Amino acid sequence: MPTPTKGPRLGGGPAHERLMLANLAASLFEHKRITTTVTKAKRLKPYAERLVTFAKRGDLSSRRRVLGLISDKGIVHELFTDIAGAVANREGGYTRITKIGNRKGDNAPMAVIELVLEPVSPKQAVVAEATKAAEKAAPAAEEAAPAAEEEVVETEAVEAAETEEAPAEEAAAEEAPAADEAK
Template sequence: MPKPTKGPRLGGGPAHERLLLANLAAALFTHKSIKTTETKAKRLRPLAERLVTFAKRGDLHARRRVLSVIGDKTVVHELFTEIAPLVADREGGYTRITKVGNRKGDNAPMAVIELVLEPVTKKPSAKKAAKADAAPAAEAPAEDTVADEVIADETVADETAADETPADAGAESPEEGAAAEAAAEDAVVTPAEEKSE
């Protein structure tokens, strides 16, 4: 349920308020911009936005719903054929309210409410821009780490190749490798054995 507005209704009664807002909406769609009091402009904005949304739908049911609010067929035709295509790619925010100071006679705050018909320029969101900046930065270190891993693997392979003895390199089975190591140990003469000889 829509939240009721605080304070007295515009024009006195609810029927009068509906007619007043319908006439303001018709004038807005006809002239694209109207000058009225701030209160009326703020109360007109949700109604005008809803009617523009119906016009963007463009089907017969939407046209009949707008006709139930605005009785003038020429205004409804203009809304559906001229205004709706101009705001087709806009996702809301079809109106703009600008405060213009106070009225001379009764010092009432005045405002201009107008349709926003400029084409939409999509701005990249901050999250997408941050992801776009982070993606190239993340790709570059990944390439460096891959290169570092390849270099590290090559150095480990070189060290293991240098640690292998010629007996180990020529051994075809574990038994032959053990026998070759025992023969190599016998061949090595320790300093204690040299003194005894």
């Protein structure tokens, strides 16, 4: 797991800090979003993301490592089946921290940490595929460039001819009802 920071711990000692992070992670996986202090949320983020990475592997060794940290088998099962499946095509950034202001009692800065279960933006996937395709097609595009320019000129000429014919047809259609009214 990530190395604990030097200096003051979240709770008392390092063992208490490990237990707190494990409990926070279990609550996060159970409820998909929790409200806590900003400091705890920042410390929980790498811990939870590492557990999700283990869950994405899905093998027995990874499951046993996670079970060593989170004792509730139901939560670990949900992590390995539901959450790992939802973030299967995401390459990191499984959690999101949103600051929500200060707590009323002691004015502690609060934050919501939640799992990012939405699918990766299709636009990003399309852009990545397009750049790969453009790199592969770069040599072929240089040879086909003159032919493409001729096609563009032809299509522009056809479009210009269509736009000139359209007003003439509209004017003829307007004159026909006027001629019927005159009779």
